[in-house]
Amino acid sequence: MQKVYNKILSVTGNVITVRASDVAYEELAEVTTQRGKSLAQVIKLENDIVSLQVFAGSQGIATNDEIRFLGNPMRVTFSDNMLGRIFNGSGVPRDRGPALTENMIEIAGPSVNPAKRIIPRNMIRTNIPMIDLFNSLVVSQKLPIFSVSGEPYNELLARIALQAEVDMIVLGGIGLKYDQYMYFKNTLEEGGALSRSIFFVHTASDPIVEGLMVPDLCLAVAERFALKGKNILVLLTDMTNFADALKEIAITMEQVPSNRGYPGDLYSQLAARYEKAVDFDTAGSVTILAATTMPGDDVTHPVPDNTGYITEGQFYLRNGRIEPFGSLSRLKQQVNDKTRDDHRAIMDGMIQLYAQYNETEEKRAMGFRMSEWDKKLLKYGKLFESNMMDLSVNIALEDALDLGWKILAECFTPEETRMKTDLVKKFWPKEAA
Amino acid sequence: MNKTKGSIVGINGNMISVAFDGNIIQNEVGYAITGEDRLKSEVIKIQGNIAFMQVFEITKGLKIGDKVEFTGEMLSVQLGPGILGMVYDGLQNPLNELAELHGFFLKRGVILDALDFNKKWEFTPTAKKGDIVTGGSILGHVSEGIFEHKIFVPFDYQGNFTVKSIVEKDSYKVDHVIATIENDKGDQLELMMYFDWPVKIPITNYREKMVPKEPLVTQTRIIDTFFPVARGGTYCIPGPFGAGKTVLQQVTSRFAEADIVIIAACGERAGEVVETLREFPEITDPRTGKSLMERTIIICNTSSMPVAAREASVYTAATLGEYYRQMGLNVLLLADSTSRWAQAMRELSGRLEEIPGEEAFPAYLESRIAQFYERAGLVELNDGNMGSLTIGGTVSPAGGNFEEPVTQSTLKVVGAFHGLSRDRSNARRYPAIHPLESWSKYKSFNQPKLIDDARKILFKGNEVHQMMLVVGEEGTSIEDYIIYLKSEFLDSVYLQQNSFDSVDGATSPERQKYAFKYVHDVLMTEFSLKEKNEARNFFNKMRQLFIDWNYIDMKDEEFNKQEAIITKLIEENSSDAEGI
């Protein structure tokens, strides 16, 4: 009993209005135009005027085009048949495989009851010291990579995805460049991970609105697999494109912007997605890694800023390295006391010294004479950058800790490192002492 | 009773407009009915026969023409025994009970009682037949964990009533009629051990609001010594993301010397509440010997939970705080983050198409913030006892820039400002409260003179530091350099504190006084250090020893030994020792 209408009252941006009755909020409709069919979603109801955002965009829509309400909100198929498959932002296959219409589930479902959450407890090892040692990644964490465009954030995501011990990978591309999409596909294929991956890819050439659904599609599917006991890593790239799509709709709907054109609910919108990260007590988990490109390398830009307030830390990617300052895993203390008893001390101690190195480096650049202490710091900073920070370093956490002590001992006396005395006794390299 | 009915004529996000027939009141609760679900909503604007209502649930699936039932009641909470130790959402739905019934997810439209109506409480009457009572009078008490939970005549009862009957000491359920009272017109009213109270109306059944004077000890050194909080006072913690607002509040919720702590997790991460939720029942409160959860209430409306309920959640928390204050207790309310509450107002204001103020926040933002903090206070109750509600709110300024509406409006009304600095948190100098920019109007238990001296050193040390960045170390005199090292010493061993260490994480007032005096002595000592390398090495060593000392329990015998080692090092290097 589908309702069909063919009198479009207005077309503004990617939003159209029609006069219709018995339509539900967030219901889907199918718009048939000369360009083909597109899904559209109800975003406002006012008496009998229905506003819909059209996923394929409004280009070429004729006022007498057909609108058919589907009687349900956005849904997605859910089954093991999805593994290895690639879908677009409307949940339609973009590979050559068959359409999947079985077992349709609603997306953007209710929140997890906080009382049912558990304290995260399992580290995800990546063999990247800047992560494992300084900002450990934890199962169920939600973490963005803040980066300017041009940095290898997709390479980093792919590398983590391959090295992390998870059951499945769900990749959500929002405005993903075609070559980057292919890069993910090829890398996961070569790494033997494609058959345990599901892609929802909206590319830069697809209509903007269609990208809006990608995070919800990914997360709904991931959540269901997690409930079945699977540990899922969700990669979302790039969430700034998602926010920009939100902005576009908000402006079309004449909402008062709060900050640089972004809608006042940007925080809530992003949080609704990121908070899907979860570790189910008696089942699996969802971990979210996202790319958030920072327009103008400005972390105070509304997208990275709101994201930082939502996620459990962030990795700053700059000059091809994960920056120690600003980068933060808020969940690290849940796991880094169970690794080795020097883990936290090395983590804090090395960063504090690196901060001092930076100050000294500034002084040096200004031409000041370097004191004995400054010289030690300079030596230390260089070693730290080349042996720890470089993304090509690929060693286990324990080796990274040993390396940390070695670097310290090469540069300083134990007191100068501020390390607790008992740790110095235990870990300070003997030959150097 | 004939309740007003209406039907939906517009839906925009979490706001519906409803054409109604009859009378309704501002802030009245209504239920939008869709299929099986009844979605709780609140009237926030009335225009002609259209009510604008915020829906406390996801509005997906609602249709034009769906019915709305008004209740005639304002948005309220249940007040009575059994609130302590509970975990509620922003509307006082008990989350553990919801989880038992519905599993992992927050099912839409499910509302449960906030109190346990099956549990019996032993009630001890203190009022007698024939007593004259009024709103807020005490009828008796039950014991709720470690506290004597007073049972009141509902706070909105006006005028005098005569107690006609009151039950004997025995165990009763909360909805048992424990007393009957009569007004001067002869109307009889039955009272139970609980009643409802509208969250947006402050409870003011006390004699007088007083100026806060006693410190509220948090056991965080930089706060208690430099930027203290007072019982009944207010304070705010603005800071960019990751600077340590939440950790600071978590530490405070654990160690603060308050009777009751209410944690309002308002629009931030669910995971952060979980830590409290799981850990508190396991932690023994050294002051009571009972689990920390017994003195804690958690109001949890995290970021992915409905935005309208987030707006309500801070009021729910404040109301519960005021309720326990009426019992003569010291309550501490920690709200994280008030910016999310302000944003909830902003979202709503946008949907109402109100004229926006700065950054699209509504024009009434400032007055709402002021009204919220106004609910704090030290009060003299009608029975002569004192009670207090202290409110500390975090602020999450956009871009970490304090020049924004929420931070600025908050700074106008609070009594203390703990500004977290990105530079300090980047350098892992926790808690990252900026020692030069923060302030407090309240008094510390440490001596003002000593604090003043220390502050001067910090100030001068910073000047020297800034200068050194320009002229370099070699252009700095040894005297100035030592001042800089002293300020760094004070920072590392006293201002910084390791929140995750079982000893260093909480410093009692006794120890703070002792350690601060000691640090002060060091700051005032003239050292015989001639050369910068020597000075730096000396202070490095001192810092090391002192930090080790911080990690030793004061009751441990090592404590005195470590002190002696430090004292010896100081003596060896002070100018006084030189002549010897």
Ligand SMILES: Nc1ncnc2c1ncn2[C@@H]1O[C@H](COP(=O)(O)OP(=O)(O)O)[C@@H](O)[C@H]1O
């Ligand atoms: N007192 C502290 N001691 C040690 N680490 C801290 C402290 N405060 C904050 N941190 C670190 O900073 C991270 C972010 O702190 P958090 O309180 O969540 O920040 P905010 O609430 O301001 O965003 C924590 O996960 C922790 O790693």
Ligand SMILES: [Mg+2]
């Ligand atoms: Mg926080």
